[in-house]
Amino acid sequence: MMRVAKIAAIGAAAVFAALFVGWWQVDGPGADSAPGKRSLPLTAMEFSLTDQDGRDVGPETLIGEPSLVFFGFTYCPDVCPTTLSDISGWLDEIGPDAEDLNTVFITVDPDRDTVETMAEYVSYFHPQIQGWTGLPDQIAAIADGFRATYEKVEGENGEYTMNHTAGVFLFDATGRFVTTIDYHEPREFAVPKIRRAMQNRTERAES
Amino acid sequence: MFKTFAKAIQSLSVALLMGLPMASSAQQLSENASIVVESPWARASLGMSRPGGAYLTVRNEGSDQISLIGLRAEISGMASIHETRTNSDGVSSMAPADDIVIPPGGMFALEPGGYHAMLMQLQSPLVEGETFPLTLLFSDGTELEITVPVLGIGARGPEG
Numbered sequence: 001m002m003r004v005a006k007i008a009a010i011g012a013a014a015v016f017a018a019l020f021v022g023w024w025q026v027d028g029p030g031a032d033s034a035p036g037k038r039s040l041p042l043t044a045m046e047f048s049l050t051d052q053d054g055r056d057v058g059p060e061t062l063i064g065e066p067s068l069v070f071f072g073f074t075y076c077p078d079v080c081p082t083t084l085s086d087i088s089g090w091l092d093e094i095g096p097d098a099e100d101l102n103t104v105f106i107t108v109d110p111d112r113d114t115v116e117t118m119a120e121y122v123s124y125f126h127p128q129i130q131g132w133t134g135l136p137d138q139i140a141a142i143a144d145g146f147r148a149t150y151e152k153v154e155g156e157n158g159e160y161t162m163n164h165t166a167g168v169f170l171f172d173a174t175g176r177f178v179t180t181i182d183y184h185e186p187r188e189f190a191v192p193k194i195r196r197a198m199q200n201r202t203e204r205a206e207s
Numbered sequence: 208m209f210k211t212f213a214k215a216i217q218s219l220s221v222a223l224l225m226g227l228p229m230a231s232s233a234q235q236l237s238e239n240a241s242i243v244v245e246s247p248w249a250r251a252s253l254g255m256s257r258p259g260g261a262y263l264t265v266r267n268e269g270s271d272q273i274s275l276i277g278l279r280a281e282i283s284g285m286a287s288i289h290e291t292r293t294n295s296d297g298v299s300s301m302a303p304a305d306d307i308v309i310p311p312g313g314m315f316a317l318e319p320g321g322y323h324a325m326l327m328q329l330q331s332p333l334v335e336g337e338t339f340p341l342t343l344l345f346s347d348g349t350e351l352e353i354t355v356p357v358l359g360i361g362a363r364g365p366e367g
């Protein structure tokens with residue numbers, strides 16, 4: 001009788017702990033972004049884009065390995081090259097462990113960023129960084145899945161710039177959204193977050 | 208790895224070489240000789256259709272407050288100072304900055320993610336390893352011409 005009660009108590013404690021961990025990660029202080037703004041899992045997304053080598057890519061290209069994704073555009077003089085340089089530095093820091101990390105720069109300005117443009121642009125950064133572009137409705141589809149936003153802003157002389165979500169998105173190998181690295185976040189938080197996205201994969205493989 | 212290191216050394220020596228003539232021309236052009244510009248650098252551009260970005264630090268060593276009110280550059284048909292902002296949703300945007308007030312003894316840095324020299328309508332591409340002149344306009348009428356070294360597209364700071 002005592003033993004049954006003890007098992008029940010342990011069971012209840014385990015359920016409570018699981019609920020607590022869930023709450024912590026989803027709504028609690030461990031939450032990564034505002035409710036309703038979390039990226040969908042990659043498995044729930046549908047989009048079809050083209051990589052820097054002209055190959056068709058979609059969610060299935062990313063699922064299976066952890067992924068790091070950043071939205072931007074090549075006419076961006078400040079935030080985009082800075083972030084791509086940062087990402088290059090993080091990849092260097094993690095070293096060979098990061099070789100399987102899908103690292104993708106996706107343009108929000110497909111009118112100007114052709115496959116050739118993306119290929120040239122990403123060639124100036126870490127060799128692992130890919131550059132994806134596509135039809136405007138497909139860019140809209142992926143941004144929507146990520147809960148990323150972008151907007152064209154007209155300048156005075158017929159030029160335009162793009163406002164866009166500047167955070168870096170991290171997904172684990174199953175395609176589940178893990179967290180973002182925000183633009184103004186201290187650099188030292190970035191690498192542990194990337195390792196966390198890669199870690200989920202190891203756990204899954206061992207279980 | 209070695210390549211990155213060699214590149215850093217190369218950029219550093221370019222910066223050092225640039226440093227001397229830059230400082231002396233700064234003294235010549237600044238009327239009150241109290242404005243010092245340090246560590247200017249720009250990212251190489253992909254052709255001429257995209258805006259270029261440059262960064263630098265301004266130090267006010269005088270006894271009066273000054274404001275950085277604008278830029279002029281032969282290499283750009285439209286040069287201005289831009290401020291990058293990131294809102295609470297993580298959306299970043301950039302817009303022309305207000306005048307930048309620098310108190311006596313103070314300094315102000317144009318650096319990635321904050322303020323940048325926005326070089327629109329490039330008249331020639333910004334080529335890594337080359338330099339170009341950039342004139343800073345101040346509220347007291349001072350026009351300070353500096354020489355900006357062009358680093359790689361993937362540069363993170365004045366050291367490359």
Ligand SMILES: [Cu+2]
Pocket residue numbers: 077078289290301302323325
């Ligand atoms: Cu700008």
